Amino acid sequence: MNEFDIDKRALRRSFNRAANGYDAAAVLQREVCSRMLERLDYIKQKPTRVLDAGSGTGWGTRQLAQRYVSAHVVALDIAQGMLHAARDKSSWWRKLFDSGKQSYLCADVEALPLAANSMELVWSNLTVQWCNDLPATFVELQRVLKVEGLLMFSTFGPDTLKELRAAFRGADGYNHINRFADMHDIGDMLVAAGFAEPVMDMETITLTYNDVKAVMRDLRSIGAHNVTAGRAQGMMGKRAWNAVLENYEAMRRDGKLPATFEVIYGHAWKPQPKKIADGRAIVKTNFKL
Numbered sequence: 001m002n003e004f005d006i007d008k009r010a011l012r013r014s015f016n017r018a019a020n021g022y023d024a025a026a027v028l029q030r031e032v033c034s035r036m037l038e039r040l041d042y043i044k045q046k047p048t049r050v051l052d053a054g055s056g057t058g059w060g061t062r063q064l065a066q067r068y069v070s071a072h073v074v075a076l077d078i079a080q081g082m083l084h085a086a087r088d089k090s091s092w093w094r095k096l097f098d099s100g101k102q103s104y105l106c107a108d109v110e111a112l113p114l115a116a117n118s119m120e121l122v123w124s125n126l127t128v129q130w131c132n133d134l135p136a137t138f139v140e141l142q143r144v145l146k147v148e149g150l151l152m153f154s155t156f157g158p159d160t161l162k163e164l165r166a167a168f169r170g171a172d173g174y175n176h177i178n179r180f181a182d183m184h185d186i187g188d189m190l191v192a193a194g195f196a197e198p199v200m201d202m203e204t205i206t207l208t209y210n211d212v213k214a215v216m217r218d219l220r221s222i223g224a225h226n227v228t229a230g231r232a233q234g235m236m237g238k239r240a241w242n243a244v245l246e247n248y249e250a251m252r253r254d255g256k257l258p259a260t261f262e263v264i265y266g267h268a269w270k271p272q273p274k275k276i277a278d279g280r281a282i283v284k285t286n287f288k289l
Contacts, residue, residue: 005132006178008108012079015056018222019081022057025221028205032154032263033060033125039267040067045150047071047120053109053141053153054078054127058086064123065102074119076105076112078130110137114144124153129180138193145270151195156180157202157262164215164259167248183264195268202264208256212248215259 023030037060048071052061055075065073077083083104090102107113109124110131122141131137141151158180165177181189183200190198209215248257 006130008078008132011130015077015079016081018220019057019079019085021221022082022085023059025218026056026059028207028261029056029126029222030059031205033063036060036123036125036152036154036265037063037067039152039265043150045120045148047149049119049146050074050121050123051076051112051114051119051144053112053122053124054130055086056082056125058082058089060123060125061086061102062090064121068121072101072103074103074105074114076107076109078106078108080106110140112140112144116143117146119144120146120149122149122151122153124151126154126156128153129155129178134181134186135189135192138189138195142193142195142270147270147272149270150267151190151270152267154266155186155264157264158182159204159260159262162260163248163251163257166251167212167244169247180262183266186264186266190266190268194270196271198266198268200264200266202262205261205263207259207261209259210256212245212257215248215257218259 047068050064050068050071050073052058052064052073052075055061055077058075061073061075065071075083075086077086083106087104105113109127110133122145124141128134128137138151145151156178160180161177168177183202187198187200207218209218251257
C-alpha cells in the first residue's frame with residue numbers, strides 16, 4: 001500500500017462521525033456546490049436519471065432534484081451516517097416541492113453498484129480526491145453514464161492546505177495531508193477514460209482563522225481527517241505539535257491564519273462509441289442513394 005493511499009474504513013468512520021454536525025461546518029463544500037450548480041445553467045440537457053456521487057448530507061442532491069423535478073436522483077455516499085442525515089433532511093423538503101423519485105445508496109465511488117449506461121448526469125462535488133485510483137474511478141463513472149451523458153465534478157488540487165502542509169513539514173516522519181492531483185493530469189485521465197470534450201478550470205479560495213486549532217476543528221467537523229496509510233497511529237508529541245503551531249504562526253497575515261483551497265472544476269461528455277459490442281469499428285459514410 002502506498003503511503004498516500006486512503007484507508008477506506010477509516011474514511012467511512014470519519015464521515016459517519018461527522019454526519020450530524022457536517023452542515024454547520026461545510027461552508028466551503030456548499031459554496032463550491034453552488035458554483036457548480038451555476039454551470040448547469042449553460043447545459044441544455046434535461047436528465048431523467050442523475051447520480052450524486054459522494055452526496056454527503058444531501059444538500060447538493062436536493063438542489064439537483066429541485067432543478068430536475070421529474071428526474072430520479074440517486075444519492076450515493078460511502079458513509080451510512082451521511083445518507084441517514086440526507087434522508088432526514090429530504091423528508092421535510094419533499095413536502096414543499098413536487099420532486100421525482102429519490103433513492104439512497106451506500107457505496108464507494110471507485111466501485112459503483114450501478115448498471116452500465118444507466119445515468120444521464122453524474123455529479124460529484126469534492127469527492128474524487130478520496131479515491132485511490134483516480135484514472136480507474138473516471139472509467140467507472142464513464143461506464144455508468146449513457147452515451148451523450150454528462151459528468152460534472154469538483155475536487156481539490158495540489159495547493160490545497162499548503163499552509164498546513166508546510167507547518168507539518170519536518171515535525172515528524174508521517175503524512176498529515178492528503179495528496180491531490182494536478183488539473184492537467186485530471187484532464188488527461190478523463191480522455192484516457194473515454195470522455196470527450198473535457199473542460200477544466202481552477203480557482204483558489206482562501207479561508208481565514210484565528211488559530212490553528214480552529215483550522216483543525218473545521219477539518220474534523222467535515223470528516224476531513226488524515227486517513228492516508230502513512231499517517232501516525234497515535235497522538236503527536238507536544239514538542240512536535242508546538243513546532244507545527246510555530247510554523248503556522250509565521251504565516252499569519254492581517255491577524256489571521258490562511259487556509260488555501262485549490263478548487264478544480266471539470267466536466268466532460270460520454271461520446272458515441274467508436275466500436276460496437278463485438279469489437280467491430282463504426283465507420284461513418286456519406287453515401288446517398
